[in-house]
Amino acid sequence: MGGRQERPDGDWARTANRLEELRGPAPARPHDARAIAALAANPGCARRALLDAAGVDKDTAARHVGFPAPFGQSQFAITRGNAFETLVKENGCAELLRLLRGLLGLPIEQVGYQDVENVGAHLRASHTRALIDRAARETETAVFYDHPLLSLRIAGHTSYLEPDVVAFQLGGRFHVVEIKSFAVIDGQAEPDKVAAAARQAAVYVLALRTLMEELGHDPERVSHDVVLVCPENFANRPVATLVDVRRQLAVLRRQLARMTRVDRLLEGLPPGLTFSLDPDPDGVPTRSAEEVAQALRQVPARYAPDCLSTCDLCMFCRDEARACGSTDLLGRQVRDQLGGVSGMEEALGLAEGVREPGEGQEEIAHLLRQAERLRRECVA
Ligand code: SF4
Known part of the structure; x- marks a missing residue:
């Protein structure tokens, strides 16, 4: 990052x-x-x-x-999502504990529960910091943190993030838990939705790792396995799955590092x-x-x-x-393959041979002419 x-x-x-x-x-x-x-x-x-x-x-x-x-999201989807989240978290996350016992093999009957949302908005970030710091030191206690407030530097700017759920800590490990209302049917969820949830959870993992680092703890204690909780088979019964977000984390770090710093962007305005x-x-x-x-x-x-x-x-x-x-x-792939050709008209002109390639465009012009010849042969 x-x-x-x-x-x-x-x-x-x-x-x-x-x-x-x-x-x-x-x-x-x-x-x-x-x-x-x-x-x-x-x-x-x-x-x-x-x-x-x-x-x-x-x-x-x-x-x-x-x-x-x-x-x-439609109002219906928002209401459904909120109802599902409430169900998973009611009674101090009792349902979530049941799921995690099975998923992570937790040998525990009880966990603590901290609702960070109840703290005043201006104190939530510092309160989250203090709670995570304490949890990282007292590794014997398992705790759910509901709505912690994390932060991440984006292009030189601090952004505040609120995992809609919880970071769970046990034996020195933190797991980010994402609650989503899309259904898992016969063990399968829509890949696009799982991918979007994984990208989102990766942002929380990165923010939590950054916080751990700032507090002087090993950031790797934040697991790259996030817990995705979804309703099963259109009923409201929750089911939990571990999703490995290492790939999403690597992409996120690389892309955030590459992002143009905002002050440079401001200079050109x-x-x-x-x-x-x-x-x-x-x-x-x-x-x-x-x-x-x-x-x-x-x-x-x-x-x-x-x-x-x-x-x-x-x-x-x-x-x-x-x-x-x-x-x-x-799309990006075609745009990258077209190299320095940024306009459709220019690309078509090169493909049809009615436009002379500019300096450095000879190779792409040759490829475009070949593609156009093949297209004509196929059509004929
Ligand atoms: S180009 Fe895409 S990412 Fe950029 S502002 Fe437009 S829609 Fe948003």
């Missing part, structure tokens, strides 16, 4: 002020683990990195400019640029949609089809990529 980047206070203050200007008067929208997992999925996108660092509400921005994202969604008394942004859209276009994006399932601005960026005929629309 990026790790803590020490800089003089003056620099931090300047960066924080500029990010506040970008966001406008609305409160910063905190990152959750899903947002970080998605951010790491597209580390080359300056637009997203900047909006997230400034805490801009991307969902409101996308709606305001007329491009709402096609995803989001036009003076006075803001994404402010300053609302009127009815909560409607006071700036015109076109003004906000223009501001968004000032920051380069790196659209890829994956954005459609991970970023609130996906429809806006897709429309922009379409309008300029960008090869980004074809």
Whole structure:
């Protein structure tokens, strides 16, 4: 991961002020683990990195400019998810303990239970720190921590994360527990949903390991095996599975390390640029949609089809990529294979031989012509 980047206070203050200007008067929208997992999925996108660092509400921005994202949970799904989480955690996580006894072979009858959510919002991060520190020292006691508040440095900016569940500690090991409401049917869950849950859980593991390191404990005591709890066969009966997130952790670390530092992104912005969604008394942004859209276009994006399932601005960026005929629309793999050819028109011109390849484009032009010849043969 990026790790803590020490800089003089003056620099931090300047960066924080500029990010506040970008966001406008609305409160910063905190990152959750899903947002970080998605951010790491597209580390080359300056637009997203900047909006997230400034805490801009991307969902409101996308709606305001007329491009709402096609995803989001229905109220029914949210209610169902909350009911399932309550069931797993009621009576001090009694059901969770039953599941973990089987899954981890725990030889224990009872565990402690700490509801970190009941502590005032401003104290939760420090309270979580103190609890984890104590747990790491008193390795004989098993404890569930409900809604701890962890933090992670993202592109030079601190993001606070709230595992919707718990870190469980026994014999010196911590396990992150993720409760999800998608069903496991006959031992199988939808691979996309499991993968998204694993990416999200990896963010919590990384944040907890970072905290352990800061507290002077061995970060490896946070297990890479996360416990995924889901309802089984459409009933509400929970079932737990261990998911190894080592691969997701490695990807996350690598991609966070590669992320452009936010102060460098700020340097290249036009003076006075803001994404402010300053609302009127009815909560409607006071700036015109076109003004906000223009501001968004000032920051380069790196659209890829994956954005459609991970970023609130996906429809806006897709429309922009379409309008300029960008090869980004074809996905990262094709875009990377096309090397320096960034436009569809350019790629088609090279493929059909009606356009002379520029310097360094000879090889890709040759490949495109070959592909076009094969396509014609197949069609014929
Ligand atoms: S949708 Fe747009 S802003 Fe979001 S990650 Fe994709 S390109 Fe970046």
